[in-house]
Amino acid sequence: MTFDLNAVNPRLVEIWERTRKEWPNKIQPDIRPLKEIESDCGEDLPEDYKDFVRSCGYIDLELGEFNACIVKYSVGQSIKRSWAWALDVSTSSFALNRYMFLSRPHMHYSHIGPRIPPKTVPIGTSSGGDDYYLIDLSEEKYGRIWFNGGNAVATWGTEGNTILGFVAPSFTAFLAGLMTKDEAEQKLAAESP
Numbered sequence: 508m509t510f511d512l513n514a515v516n517p518r519l520v521e522i523w524e525r526t527r528k529e530w531p532n533k534i535q536p537d538i539r540p541l542k543e544i545e546s547d548c549g550e551d552l553p554e555d556y557k558d559f560v561r562s563c564g565y566i567d568l569e570l571g572e573f574n575a576c577i578v579k580y581s582v583g584q585s586i587k588r589s590w591a592w593a594l595d596v597s598t599s600s601f602a603l604n605r606y607m608f609l610s611r612p613h614m615h616y617s618h619i620g621p622r623i624p625p626k627t628v629p630i631g632t633s634s635g636g637d638d639y640y641l642i643d644l645s646e647e648k649y650g651r652i653w654f655n656g657g658n659a660v661a662t663w664g665t666e667g668n669t670i671l672g673f674v675a676p677s678f679t680a681f682l683a684g685l686m687t688k689d690e691a692e693q694k695l696a697a698e699s700p
Contacts, residue, residue, distance in 0.1 A: 509558065509561075509562050510555070510558040510559040510561070510562040510563060512559075512562075512563060512682070515679055515682050515683050516573070516682050516683050516685060518571075518573045518685075519566065519568075519571070519573060519682060519685065521571060522566060522567070522568060522570050522571035522573065523563055523566050525567070525570040525571065526565060526566050526567040526570055529567065529570060530565065530567060533564060533565040533567075533598050534563070534564040534565055535564055536560055536561045536562065536563070536564040536599075537560075537564070537598070537599050537600065538557065538560060538561060538599065539599070540599040540600045540602060540603035541557060541560060541599050541602070541603070543603055544602065544603055544606050544628055547606075547607075547610075548626055548628070548644050550626060550644035550645075550649075551644075552628065552642065552644065553642065553649070553650045553677065553678055555677060555678045555679045556630065556642060556678040559596065559678065559682075560599050563596075564598060564599075565595065565596065565597065565598045566595060566596045567594075567595050568593050568594060568595055568596070568685070569594055569595070569634070572687045572688075573685045573686055573687060574592055574593050574594070574685065574687075574688075575590050575591070575592060575593065575685070575686055575687060575688045575690070575691040576590065576591060576593055576654075576674055576675075576681070576684055576685055576686070576691065577589075577590055577674075577684065577691055577694060577695065578590065578591045578654045578656075578672035578673070578674055579672060579673045579674075580670060580672045580673075581673075588695055588698060589672075589695070590688065590691035590692065590695060591633055591638070591654055591656060591672070592633045592634040592688075593631060593633060593640065593685060594631065594632045594633055594634050594635075594636065595631055595632055596630060596631045596640075596682075597629070597630060597631050597632065602628060602629060602630055605629040605639065606628050606629055609621065609622045609623045609629060609639070610622075610623055610625075618662075619660070619661065619662055620662035620663070621662065621663055622660070622661065622662060622663055622668060623639070623641060623655060623663055624641075624643075624645075624663050624664075624671070625645070626643065626644040626645040627641040627642065627643050627644065627645075627653065627655075628641060628642050628644065629641055629655075630642050630652075630678070633654070633656060638654065638655065638656035639654075639655045639656075640652055640653070640654055640655075640674065640681070641653045641654075641655055641671070642678060650676065650677045650678065651673065651674075651675070651676055651677070652673075652674040652675040652676075652677070652678060652680075652681040653671040653672065653673060653674060654671065654672035654673075654674050655668075655671055655672075656672065
């Protein structure tokens with residue numbers, strides 16, 4: 508199946524065209540790294556995400572204005588909303604590299620274990636490259652997109668690396684929800700009590 512970026516979020520088509528011109532080597536769709544992730548996780552990645560990789564390969568969201576999204580955090584008994592930058596939807600090889608790097612004990616520091624929750628896969632980064640958008644492969648939350656923007660230098664579940672922000676119920680909804688920073692700020696202001 509082909510991923511129809513224009514149907515999902517037409518504002519991203521021009522950004523993908525710029526990406527294709529700027530980074531032609533990254534646009535080459537390669538599904539093999541995703542098969543390695545699936546084998547390691549023991550779970551299949553969602554079809555919409557795999558279709559994006561087959562059709563588009565990569566999108567550098569910094570080449571356009573539509574690189575912000577709303578993130579919802581559960582804090583105590585309330586929901587906190589904020590916005591976050593989205594730098595890219597990574598290449599499949601970068602997703603595999605980051606998955607292996609973050610899902611294993613740290614290679615240089617024996618006291619740091621896996622830095623992302625089990626059965627999550629980094630599919631994109633935020634500006635700075637140290638915050639990740641994760642796709643969930645767990646049975647109860649399958650396909651959801653999370654933002655891990657806290658303390659990814661600690662083992663998941665410790666030292667402040669305990670919070671994921673909810674971004675979208677699916678990869679397609681994640682792309683559909685990308686907006687400008689101003690739009691995100693306006694949306695948050697409109698939702699404020």
